Amino acid sequence: MSVILGIDIGGSGIKGAPVDTRTGRLTAERHRIPTPEGAAPGDVKRVVAQLVEHFGLPGPVGVTFPGIVQRGHTLSAANVHPDWIGLDADSLFTDATGHDVHLINDADAAGLAEARFGAGQGETGTVLVLTFGTGIGSALIYGGTLVPNTELGHLWLRDKHAETWASDRARERDDLNWKQWSKRVSTYLQHLELLFSPDLFIIGGGVSKKAEKWQEHLQTERSRVVPAKLLNEAGIIGAAMMAAGSDPALAAVLDEPAASAPRKPRG
Known part of the structure; x- marks a missing residue:
């Protein structure tokens, strides 16, 4: 069954x-x-x-x-x-x-689902699923296999705690427009690129329903970025x-x- x-x-x-x-x-x-x-x-x-x-x-x-x-x-x-x-x-x-x-x-659960049935379906390389909400959740998937409990929202970007600075809650708290928030997220994604070189970032959480507001503003060095599909x-x-x-x-x-x-x- x-x-x-x-x-x-x-x-x-x-x-x-x-x-x-x-x-x-x-x-x-x-x-x-x-x-x-x-x-x-x-x-x-x-x-x-x-x-x-x-x-x-x-x-x-x-x-x-x-x-x-x-x-x-x-x-x-x-x-x-x-x-x-x-x-x-x-x-x-x-x-x-x-x-x-x-x-x-x-976040690991969301990552498994997106990798198999959502925006990462068919991707054979390294996928990082990030959920932006109260904090930042993360799921690292390689070849369809989950590396659990990465907790990458707790990384530090010099003097900035990633999820305190770049979460959706931070966007609301600091009254940022989507372009301003995307600049912070881009800094965070570029740092993750240096650490993991993912083939694909999948952006989930509540912001995934508003991808048209932020997707064009995100900038990465080499990784693709797409919104989550399974919401x-x-x-x-x-x-x-x-x-x-x-x-x-x-x-x-x-x-x-x-x-x-x-x-x-x-x-």
Whole structure:
């Protein structure tokens, strides 16, 4: 069965939908529940359980998290409750839902989805997916394989912290027009070019819906730059892909390498 439930934990809402992981398409309308104030683990756990119950799908569940995820543990909590730090979140959600839950960083999930089904489809080289919103999320993909938890929004550009200076929140905070903001983003992209030499940058997050306002202003040395295609569905799709890819039998059916996303140890 290739239909897997994907759930995307965001700052204002937690969204879920079943995904056909063969095609990357949602098979039912998204269901959204507001993120509980403070986003404490116990409160978020209950919302995730509600979404699982709402759709009633069998099988594994993929869940995104806005922070570092390593072997199912959440290791950072920039925009959620500090109790997430060091938590075995895979087990928390698995126990709460009765399903085998697989956790992945939210930007990594969006990157997997864009690389396979979105703007990076067919790209065999190095792809950097960047999500511009409250901060800057990043996903590094090489040959279709994810290098997890890059957290490139936290790079420093001389005396500038990248996401504090060039995120969409920074654009609004500093009352920048799109051309002014694009100049900052161009500086950031050129720095990433020096470090990674990507063949392609994919610009996601909320700004991807307004590509006509910024795309012509971005300047890179050699990398192509395109807006993301999957928009608000990318995290849900990537979460479902993570859950599907963690199961070698299912991954074989989908013709997808089980190592395309980080796996948690079993037993």
